[in-house]
Amino acid sequence: MTTFVRSRDGRTLAVEERGEPEGFPIFLLHGTPGSRLGPWPRPAVLHRLGVRLISYDRPGYGLSDRLFGRRVADVVHDVADIANALRIESFAVIGRSGGAPHALACGALLPTRTTKVAALVPLAPPGAEGLDWFQGMSFSNVAEFTAAASGHGAVHELLSPTVERVRDDPTRLVPALDDELPEPDRRVVADFGIRRMLAATFAEALRHSPAGWVDDALAFSRPWGFDPGSITVPTLLWHGGEDVFSPAGHSRWLGERIPDATLVIEESAAHFGSLAVLPDILAWLADRPGAVIRRAAAPDQD
Incomplete structure (x- = not known):
C-alpha cells in the first residue's frame, strides 16, 4: 500500500513498504528510471529474513513531487x-543502478543513522580521477550522460520520445534494450515475470513526465555533494563484470576509495544480475547469521 510523507520543504513523497512491519528496516532505493514498485523480493523471502523493506519514488518519479536541480546528496533529507x-531511528540502505549513488550518499551524510550500505551496479562520480568514465558503457547511456552534461534542455529532448513510447506501451522499454544487452542480461530479461515487473515500475516512474529520469541524469553528471571516500559505515559494492550500463570499473574505483568497502565482482553476470543477489545482500544488511553473497542465479522477485 502506498502512503505519503511530507518532506521538510513541503513536497509529497510516495512511500511503499513490504515485509515484516516490526522487522529490520532497510531502505531500497530504485534504479533509473524506476519507482517505489520494484523490484522487490518475494514476501516469503522478506519474512524469512525478518526485513521491513521501504522504498519511495525519488522526486519527479511516480507520485513524488519534483525537486528541480536536486543533487545526489539531497536524497538524505528525504530518507531522513x-x-x-515512520518512527525509525536507524536503518540500512541498498541502492541498485541509479539508486546506488543515492545509497552511498546516505552512508556518507547520515552515518549515525545508517548501519550499512549496499550499492549494486553503481556509477562513480563524474570526473573520477583515474577512471575512464565511459569505457565499456552502452551507446544509449553515453548519449544520455553526454546530453546531461549540456544541461536540462538537451537531456529532456533526448529522453522525451522514449518516455512517450513507454506511456503508450510500458513493455517497450525493456525490448528496446535488447540490442545492447550482454548475454547474461538477455537471460534475465527473457523471463516473463521479470519483464512484467520492469514494465510496471517503468510505467509508474514515467506516468506524469520524464522529470525524474532527467533529474537523475543531471545529478549523476554533476558534483554529487559528498566524497565517497568519507563513507565510514560498512559498505558492500556488487557488480557484474559484463555490465554495459554502469561498467564494473566504476565499482572498482569506488572500492579503492571507500575505507570499509567489500567489493564483489561477478565476472559472468551483468547489470540485471543484481536482481538475483538482492535477497543475499538484504541478509548481509540485516546482519543475519551466515549471510553469504552467492553467485547470481534466477531472480526471486515479485
Missing part, C-alpha cells in the same frame, strides 16, 4: 524525513 515519519 521518511524514517522520522
